[in-house]
Amino acid sequence: MSCDVMSDKRQRARIQGSWAKQLPKRSGPTGAASNNYQPNNANAASGSWGSGPQKTSKTFEFYQPTKPIREVPTEKVIELAGDYEISHGPSGVSRLRLLPGFLPPEEADWMFSKLLAELPWSQKTNYRQGEAYGEPRLTCWYGELPYTYAHSTMAANTQWHPLLVTLRQAVEQVSASSFNSLLCNLYRDGHDSIGWHSDDEASLGAKPTIASFSLGDTRVFSLRKQPPPEDNGDYTYVERIRVPLSHGTLLLMEGATQDDWQHQVAKEYHDKGPRINLTFRTTFPEPDRHRPGTKMRFVAKQP
Template sequence: MSDKRHRIRVQGSWAKPLPKNSGATGAVSCNHQSKNAEPVPGSWGYGPQKTSKTFAFDQPTKPIRNVPPEKVIEQEGDYEISHGPSGLSRLRLLPGFLQPEEADWMFSKLLAELPWSQKTNFRQGEAYEEPRLTCWYGELPYTYAHSTMAANTQWHPLLLTLREAVEQVSGRSFNSLLCNLYRDGHDSISWHSDDEASLGAKPTIASLSLGDTRVFGLRKQPPPEENGDYTYVERIRIPLSHGTLLLMEGATQDDWQHQVAKEYHDRGPRINLTFRTIYPEPEGHRPGAKLRFTTTQQ
């Protein structure tokens, strides 16, 4: 009981009235300021008050743009992917161009018997090794990335057989072949177009894949007003599986770039055979120079 009475007395002491002012000597309560007292600047309810800022919505100077969704092509067929001043860009996808057992045997033979080597390229005067192995077949040398692959007329017999089969289905003739070996998922080829002047205008590239599946990516060249910004361009994704043939035709090399990006999960080796037609370097062009489309081209 004594504790209870003590608590009541303590609580009651909190409720005692404030002491009254005692004249001139009395202190002014903080809650009862004198009418003649100067207001304290910055105190609540006194002094100059800041007006609340009004927020106005300004229409953006540039329209809001959405990044186009990436398209995926997996089914056999002919695809018109763009049509512009440079012409019509076409793809033809043929999964199962080679039967699995046949493709298995060819992959093993080419992996073991082709003269694979690592090419050294140059970028802004700096040398770097390509993140893949290559070899070249053709009566003429081939220059890209400021580095030349020497002419090689000693075609492997299996490659001659494959060239004939690709020519029959495509209706085109090819006199050269660039072979690429991607040893694992870390091997790659960066964004580029096969638009060297030695390949001529509107080249057809026939790409035959053997081995593990890798994603072949394409992105459209941005219009001049984008100043080289690829953020809002169209993109296409094509998984290229064992025995698949892909044809790139028309203005594809003028209007699109392609790549095989690095992949950071387990990937086995893949061989890519890219059949093409090469011509002597045009007069006035240095080896490996790009053939740029202009509106005056026919």
């Protein structure tokens, strides 16, 4: 190849090179990309990438919940004779008084057999959400006034059995209270029961004293405290008490017990014999709700 041809090629290469644009130089380190996580944020930068002031990436922290963990209280058991203040609240003091052996065994045996055979036991029909159901126990009522609960009324009955009159007098003496009515319950076996409730009907007045006397097989009498308003009816974390009521035992519920507590006798499916429970109480005439302007007024009835 002649010298003139080689010179012509070099000249054309210089002219073509003068048209090419150089790529901007990248500052900073080269090589493999970093393993550090970078937030997906256009304003964030790392190392020497980009220009302008650099910002630190946000730090994410985990916070423990501030709501305290609540524990379910241990159920308490009351078995020994004595007076028990089970709660203090805005409604007042709630009290239980337990008197095991209120009647000696021989007398309790004789009374149990007489009442089981001679009281007018029947199964009451109650109503729940408009549907009728038979109570899972037998009952009878004594008192000059009718008694209504669970949307069903028991008629007045002034023909007290003589044994009940004698027993009422003994209960009034030890409780320093007077009673003019009596609800009798017969639990035929462990399948009979009564659900959670309070004896807070208007006819019983404010803070009633209820005297509960038991004959026959032992059954567990359970109580649970009413939940505070912020729990919206949730009974999970309330206080609970268990009281085994044996043959011849008297239990008094006083003060704010019916305001602040509920009670029940739950089913016990193992072998259980019959049990009679007699609950002495004082009832008052209820106001005439059909007369305009009538205010609630309780007038004590003498027994």
